[in-house]
Amino acid sequence: MRLILVAGTTATAEIDGISAAGADKDLLGHTPGADAELLTYGDVVRAPEVPMSPTGCPTPALVTRAARELAGFDVVTVDGGLGIPTGAPTVTVGARPGGDIREQDPVPSAPGAFEAARQFGWKLPAEEFVLGETIPGGTTTALGVLRALGEEWSVSSSLPENPMELKEEVVAAGLEASNLQTGDAAGEPKTAVRRMGDPVLAVVAGLTVGALETGTRVVLGGGTQMLTAAALVRHAGIEAPLSLATTSYVADSVPDFEAAASALDLGVTVSDPGFDAVDHVGLASYAEGVAKEGAGMGGALALAERAGVLDDVAAKTFDSLQRLEVDNGP
Amino acid sequence: MRLILVAGTTATAEIDGISAAGADKDLLGHTPGADAELLTYGDVVRAPEVPMSPTGCPTPALVTRAARELAGFDVVTVDGGLGIPTGAPTVTVGARPGGDIREQDPVPSAPGAFEAARQFGWKLPAEEFVLGETIPGGTTTALGVLRALGEEWSVSSSLPENPMELKEEVVAAGLEASNLQTGDAAGEPKTAVRRMGDPVLAVVAGLTVGALETGTRVVLGGGTQMLTAAALVRHAGIEAPLSLATTSYVADSVPDFEAAASALDLGVTVSDPGFDAVDHVGLASYAEGVAKEGAGMGGALALAERAGVLDDVAAKTFDSLQRLEVDNGP
Numbered sequence: 001m002r003l004i005l006v007a008g009t010t011a012t013a014e015i016d017g018i019s020a021a022g023a024d025k026d027l028l029g030h031t032p033g034a035d036a037e038l039l040t041y042g043d044v045v046r047a048p049e050v051p052m053s054p055t056g057c058p059t060p061a062l063v064t065r066a067a068r069e070l071a072g073f074d075v076v077t078v079d080g081g082l083g084i085p086t087g088a089p090t091v092t093v094g095a096r097p098g099g100d101i102r103e104q105d106p107v108p109s110a111p112g113a114f115e116a117a118r119q120f121g122w123k124l125p126a127e128e129f130v131l132g133e134t135i136p137g138g139t140t141t142a143l144g145v146l147r148a149l150g151e152e153w154s155v156s157s158s159l160p161e162n163p164m165e166l167k168e169e170v171v172a173a174g175l176e177a178s179n180l181q182t183g184d185a186a187g188e189p190k191t192a193v194r195r196m197g198d199p200v201l202a203v204v205a206g207l208t209v210g211a212l213e214t215g216t217r218v219v220l221g222g223g224t225q226m227l228t229a230a231a232l233v234r235h236a237g238i239e240a241p242l243s244l245a246t247t248s249y250v251a252d253s254v255p256d257f258e259a260a261a262s263a264l265d266l267g268v269t270v271s272d273p274g275f276d277a278v279d280h281v282g283l284a285s286y287a288e289g290v291a292k293e294g295a296g297m298g299g300a301l302a303l304a305e306r307a308g309v310l311d312d313v314a315a316k317t318f319d320s321l322q323r324l325e326v327d328n329g330p
Numbered sequence: 331m332r333l334i335l336v337a338g339t340t341a342t343a344e345i346d347g348i349s350a351a352g353a354d355k356d357l358l359g360h361t362p363g364a365d366a367e368l369l370t371y372g373d374v375v376r377a378p379e380v381p382m383s384p385t386g387c388p389t390p391a392l393v394t395r396a397a398r399e400l401a402g403f404d405v406v407t408v409d410g411g412l413g414i415p416t417g418a419p420t421v422t423v424g425a426r427p428g429g430d431i432r433e434q435d436p437v438p439s440a441p442g443a444f445e446a447a448r449q450f451g452w453k454l455p456a457e458e459f460v461l462g463e464t465i466p467g468g469t470t471t472a473l474g475v476l477r478a479l480g481e482e483w484s485v486s487s488s489l490p491e492n493p494m495e496l497k498e499e500v501v502a503a504g505l506e507a508s509n510l511q512t513g514d515a516a517g518e519p520k521t522a523v524r525r526m527g528d529p530v531l532a533v534v535a536g537l538t539v540g541a542l543e544t545g546t547r548v549v550l551g552g553g554t555q556m557l558t559a560a561a562l563v564r565h566a567g568i569e570a571p572l573s574l575a576t577t578s579y580v581a582d583s584v585p586d587f588e589a590a591a592s593a594l595d596l597g598v599t600v601s602d603p604g605f606d607a608v609d610h611v612g613l614a615s616y617a618e619g620v621a622k623e624g625a626g627m628g629g630a631l632a633l634a635e636r637a638g639v640l641d642d643v644a645a646k647t648f649d650s651l652q653r654l655e656v657d658n659g660p
Contacts, residue, residue, distance in 0.1 A: 120376075120417060126371075
């Protein structure tokens, strides 16, 4: 079994108040590469440190890595527009860092990356794979894509208080800059992601379309960004079965999550890693609704559940936090 | 445990009669990427086919993959100057495809790639790793480096008849073009590899130096190209323990192999995968002295031996040849 992590960046993350991925703005650009390094090696290599949210919540990549160590699946990272070279090995599909969606054409590499990822999805020798994403600011660009497609659902946040008003403002400004009305890109996934999205969504959607077209099963591992990727796949006219694996933290806190998954005809798996029982402030904050998902965490938990090791993930994650000397609270 | 494959190209391979890696010149450039894909996925993805020598000997990458499936080690590919995008994920250290060593400055990216690989070697979280290489034409560039360093040993070949005269001619022309006498680059590994080598040797040597400098153990998995990498490491002034794992096909056929390993103070492991007992013309040709090594095969066999599964590698390789529908002889 293989988990494919698509890692990239969008300048949308630099808008004040948008993202919790990386406590410090200087570190924000390192987060996706750091996540890929953690999944590959169990530690950062070229990235300066393990990503933490402003409130001390460690990156979900640590949970995905812990699940990987227990369940023994492979990881491949696809470059979905990384801005800084990572020490993790990456597959290139032509994605470039995404611009701020308040610009007119923020992701010109999206259509090409979608097609290259689709071809990669055709050729990948696998019966099934799990997809994950890591892109700071990704829920805002996901919201932009949903509105461009004409879908009414909401998105999650890695912050304790989801700044939905700010996100809606940014998306409204983006639609205006792109000269689009809500729903104008319905049935045109490449346009939606080019004008209102990010390069990671383009690559995730393209990979999924290519895999489904050749009979490979895909599990989207994540929250509302992966719901958005699924919407792109459906708007590409692909009706094949598709599933989504997320955490209980997303499923319990996003009001219309089940309705959206059902409307997109997705099989949904929800896993609870039981972080409320772990004596670590950073992990406990997951149970309090911070972070929730990312870096394929939901998909990795589903694989851990299949392998019968889900109950060991919390302790394994705690061990790696100790080993990596990540602070346990203020 | 992790095997790091360094994959790249040199225009030296395009000289008539030099390389057996890829039966067809059009396919030669695809060989290193194909090897990386085979190690990562068990099949080619973007490469057009499984590499075969002109006499029908399949790439040693299939053996490394078989050993990986049995022994369960990770694989990371480092881009050592690939000319064509591969579907395997790769780490970038700034290596560019190498030129023909009969030019004056065939590998200008070598010093920078050596240093970037060295830094990657410093940071890689591991107690030990195995290194492999895949570069068509690599024994000729290895010979060039040995002569530039002033080392007198010979090199192996993946062809049934090692074209040593041709290789010596090419190296003599290279030394002349670089205005070097034999031994002029002694103690100057970056100069030796820049003027007479290839980008893969630069990356392998840099990675090894960086790892040894930070106390990480390195096993060089391969034949005379890895001996040459070890020579570069010693000429960089690194005296730390270093070992080399190769196949019985190299150890039995390269006359001064043991003497060279001893002079370089290398611990040597030799593994026999027992291909003479397998009913496959392509694999039997390994036992007849064709191919011999490559794509980390010797290192992978050593890991299989440690894991107690060496005896299963031949059958596993045979199975994958059947699955991939690689021809069994003419």
